[in-house]
Amino acid sequence: MVQAAIQSQTRADEAFNCLQTAIVTGDLGPGEKIGEVELCSRFNLTRGPLREALGRLESRGLLVRRPHAGVKVVSVSATELLELYRIREVMEGLAARQAAERMTDEEIRDLRDTLNSHEKMIEEAQGQAYYQAEGDYDFHHRIATGSRNTKLAQMLLGDLYYMVRMYRYRLSTSAGRPHLALGEHRRIVEAIAHRDGELAEFLMKRHINAARRNIEKKIEEGVLTI
């Protein structure tokens, strides 16, 4: 796992992290109804902190709550997943542009290193979709942070990526085009290194657009059922 165990400062944080990863990894499937007491015994905490965590997750759109009726994990339809990619297109395009203007040379060097290690992973462990997906996440994560746009990074990292990852684990989205994606990533990094924000935005938008069309195609072919 990329992120080392985040030790939570408080029980509510712990509940929040547990639930979030449970949802993202698919331990709690989309549409699944979950009772509060069940969750408490499962994660060893009481209902107070749990309810606070549920509030946060609801606000982030990872689960839906109906008063007195219970909590369900959100289930995203195929069209909604595609709409999510439309949003990513414009937001990550902006992130790439601002990253090109603001990333430090060191960050760019790290970004290149990241891509090199991704390449090795793809060669060595061909078909290991899991690492590919995580690597892809890592790349986009770095650019979002590099934009130096606090709110933009917050929205991408806190809202969108979790929803997308929730399906990546199941579908391994970028599978089938790892080499293509890597090449696209490389071109984006070069644009950033040349401090060409406009080009970086264009390439990033095209990259995500391609990913969206790839999913769209698979859905039409019936390979992906959501």
Next chain:
Amino acid sequence: MVQAAIQSQTRADEAFNCLQTAIVTGDLGPGEKIGEVELCSRFNLTRGPLREALGRLESRGLLVRRPHAGVKVVSVSATELLELYRIREVMEGLAARQAAERMTDEEIRDLRDTLNSHEKMIEEAQGQAYYQAEGDYDFHHRIATGSRNTKLAQMLLGDLYYMVRMYRYRLSTSAGRPHLALGEHRRIVEAIAHRDGELAEFLMKRHINAARRNIEKKIEEGVLTI
């Protein structure tokens, strides 16, 4: 007020709404530290539901929380406010494009009516910045909803607008250029009516860009202090 009193289903919802409006209207100023017990007596509720509401608001970025140390209303710096407008530019551009593709004829008619009533307001109550700001909010609200992109609307209405409105109340952002803004709004609506998504996106981006530069100028002039 545009939105009639939202009757809350639960105490936590009530707390959430109370706090949100208190922050947006400025009853709770940016950076202000607030104690839980004080809020309880102020809004007549107990700490359980309140803490749930605090969790939601924290997750939305309207307030920051340090464990065991208390809650503060978020304070957005000038540069962060301008960054917010960069995000709005791309997201509302997308919303306008999708609205042009998907709004019903009736919704477009309503949108035109809205603009007409705004025009009357501007003529009659010249300088009433409050109505202008609310009218502007109303316009953008309708387009976000009209995009039929659930997550996009959720992010715009739930995240960005509240942060922007928080400063509108204080600064009456669009003041000084009401007629200009109205003209820009009209052109956007016409593009939507012609189902020209590309043009609608372009015009919306330019509209928000102009608003951003307007704020930028005022900050440079020292008229706006944040």
Next chain:
DNA sequence: AGCGTGAGGATTGTCAACAATTCTGCGACT
């Protein structure tokens, strides 16, 4: 005089019991 230290107070985090609402299953009626 300035700085580190410690006790006290205040505030936040957590818990377990109570109240209110909704869901479920059974029975009667159409």
Next chain:
DNA sequence: AGTCGCAGAATTGTTGACAATCCTCACGCT
């Protein structure tokens, strides 16, 4: 046979008390 209504049960929402942590202020030390 299907549908409406009702009562019980289960689940959620709320409350107030208890425990843990942090901030403040005074005191002593360097």
